[in-house]
Amino acid sequence: MASNHHRLSGAPVAAAVDSAAVRITGLTRSFGNRQVLDDINLTIARGEFTALLGRSGSGKSTLLRAVAGLDHGTVGSGEILVPERVSLVFQDSRLLPWLKILDNVVLGLPGKDARGRGRAALDEVSLAKRESAWPHELSGGEQQRAALARSLVSEPELLLADEPFGSLDALTRIRMHRLLRRLYETHRPAVLLVTHDVDEAVILADRVLVLDDGDFVQDLRIDLPAERDPGDPGFQHYRTTLLGALGVLPAHRTKEQS
Ligand SMILES: Nc1ncnc2c1ncn2[C@@H]1O[C@H](COP(=O)(O)OP(=O)(O)OP(=O)(O)O)[C@@H](O)[C@H]1O
Secondary structure (H helix, E strand, O other): OHHHHHHHHOOEEEOOOOOEEEEEEEEEEEEOOEEEEEEEEEEEEOOOEEEEEOOOOOOHHHHHHHHHOOOOOOEEEEEEEEOOOEEEEOOOOOOOOOOOHHHHHHOOOOOOOHHHHHHHHHHHOOOHHHOOOOHHHOOHHHHHHHHHHHHHOOOOOEEEEEOOOOOOOHHHHHHHHHHHHHHHHHHOOEEEEEOOOHHHHHHHOOEEEEEEOOEEEEEEEOOOOOOOOOOOHHHHHHHHHHHHHHOOOHHHHHHHHO
């Protein structure tokens, strides 16, 4: 009965969902009389890296928040199944300022070996030497690396990321892309990454969804080697396809205007 209630309210239900890490059925979300998500259906396989693109205001964060169960009070319906262990990363690191870096990483982590696991996670993001620093002593990129360590130390089956590199400079972003992809290869969670950066989506993901007008207008599999080069013709093909779906190619605009 409890799960029926969840179904009606569209809140996520933790469940063993066989080969799927996320299963969304008939999800709708509205703010006032504006329907932001309109009958969304989506399955993300275990270990699948999916990026979610869409223009500003298309509902990307609304969808991610629904999957994370962070949208209490919004109006909607549908069913969302997620695994037990879900982690989140946001544009800002959300490290607690009164805890040192290692204490932030292991906060809430059960087990006697929590600090050891926390240290290993910090080592993976090259912050082992900063475990006793306060968050404000770290650069923006280092704070996001600590946030990634915190999100992965619990070995999540699903990682939800909302513009995690949005506030970083271009060079740091490139390094973070490499880091996230490496962490993904090691830990293999399913990932749902919200971004409005087409190149970021094609560099990182194996599947890219484009959200527009309440539903997906593109569901693209990225068949490129793990090491991706934005200069490759294959990469450019995906970039062009996605820019077309987003309606931002000059040719597309001309067509719309004529
Ligand atoms: N709490 C809220 N109350 C009212 N309207 C909201 C609320 N949250 C989101 N919206 C509206 O829902 C729509 C989708 O917002 P959302 O943040 O999901 O878009 P987005 O695709 O993530 O945008 P961006 O790329 O700019 O972050 C927007 O029109 C926004 O104004």
